[in-house]
Amino acid sequence: MQRILQRGEIEALDRIEFPRVRLPQPPALFAERAARLRQLAPGNPIGDYLGFVARLVDVQARASVDIRTVAPDEPTIARALEHGMPVLPARESIDPAWRQALRPLLAAIRDDASSPPASLQVAAMLGELDDDCLDALALDAIAGDVAPRWQAARPVVMAALQVAFADAASRLDTKRIAYVDPATICPVCGSLPVASVLRIGGQAGGHRYLHCALCATEWHLVRVKCSHCESTKGVRYQGIEESPEEGARAVLAETCDECHTYRKQADQEKDPFAEPLADDLASLMLDLLMADTPFARASENPWLSLAAPHDEPESGP
Ligand SMILES: [Zn+2]
Ligand SMILES: [Zn+2]
Incomplete structure (x- = not known):
């Protein structure tokens, strides 16, 4: 049976902390x-x-x-x-x-x-x-x-x-990790994120996290900010409609009109198994699509240099 929350309870809910x-x-x-x-x-x-x-x-x-x-x-x-x-x-x-x-x-x-x-x-x-x-x-x-x-x-x-x-x-210890500047580098190892992820479930649910390409630490960044330059102006999303690729609809490219880069975002609300590094790698078709736009990839996927189709015709697409 549901009941309506009282004012104080709503304020308490608002203060529930999610992990940074x-x-x-x-x-x-x-x-x-x-x-x-x-x-x-x-x-x-x-x-x-x-x-x-x-x-x-x-x-x-x-x-x-x-x-x-x-x-x-x-x-x-x-x-x-x-x-x-x-x-x-x-x-x-x-x-x-x-x-x-x-x-x-x-x-x-x-x-x-x-x-x-x-x-x-x-x-x-x-x-x-x-x-x-x-x-x-x-x-x-x-x-x-x-x-x-x-x-x-x-x-x-x-x-x-x-x-x-x-x-x-x-x-x-998460409580002993600094706030770093810029907020788009990993607060643990200083590397760039490979992609970001919209998480579901638990306290992190509903929040966007950047996922470090090296140490796999995730840190929160509000969705309205560009994951590369932190601009709040001109952040948009592009995806592949009706993609035949499994899971591709869970991945969008977040583009920024300020720094002219893009970084992919994996959305667990669309696919609960979305994993930022794997989904980024598996959506190479989106990178090929983005190559025809003014947006450059903000950071690389560490597994990608072998997968580049021009490097390896034997096993590439
Ligand atoms: Zn890191
Ligand atoms: Zn930007």
Whole structure:
């Protein structure tokens, strides 16, 4: 039986707090991402690649159970809070444990008969590198400044780094994470978001979160603001009507007339299984559509450099 809320009760409801920052829960995060990729693969123009990535995300899920990164110490956390800085700035916070996560990923690529040839080649090349060279490559991968011959290695290097950074982020305290400026970079590691997500369920339900491409932390940003420049003017949405792709209707491109970029938004109200990184990757057709508009992609998907159709005609669409 429903009853009408009294004035004081309505005000109390209004004050229910929703989480500003949602830290990742790595094994579940990667398991859900892999499941979503498998759900989106059938009939998708890059379905084979989505299946390949799903198998590597399975490896990320297993690696995230075993990995142990070193948590930031209290003075580091206090300093980040005081200065409004990310507590694990990506370039200065690469934990050596990331290499433990890389090994099973390389093994999985080698053992998978359907691995794309370019991935097999980079797995062999990465297997030859010593720790110092791997760490240097990790730094370049995070900076987005990888030498051309290592370009194809970037997704798997980033995948291993995601395991390490998600583990470190998962052990932070949400109350001890700074408000950073701009509000469109990850408050934990300072990376750009891969996409945003409109969440359903729980206290986060009904709110828009940006999803970090590296550590998978999510942070709240009001929907009226551009997820890149924070402008409140000229934010619009574009999608593919009547798309045959599974789940594609849950993804829209949020465009901004101020900074002329777009970033995708996955809407769990339209599809409760929407997962920002997976849905962004699986909606490559929307990126192709956006290529004919004045809007440039605001940030990349770490899995995309191997999937680009021009790079890899053998397994691309
Ligand atoms: Zn992050
Ligand atoms: Zn903007």
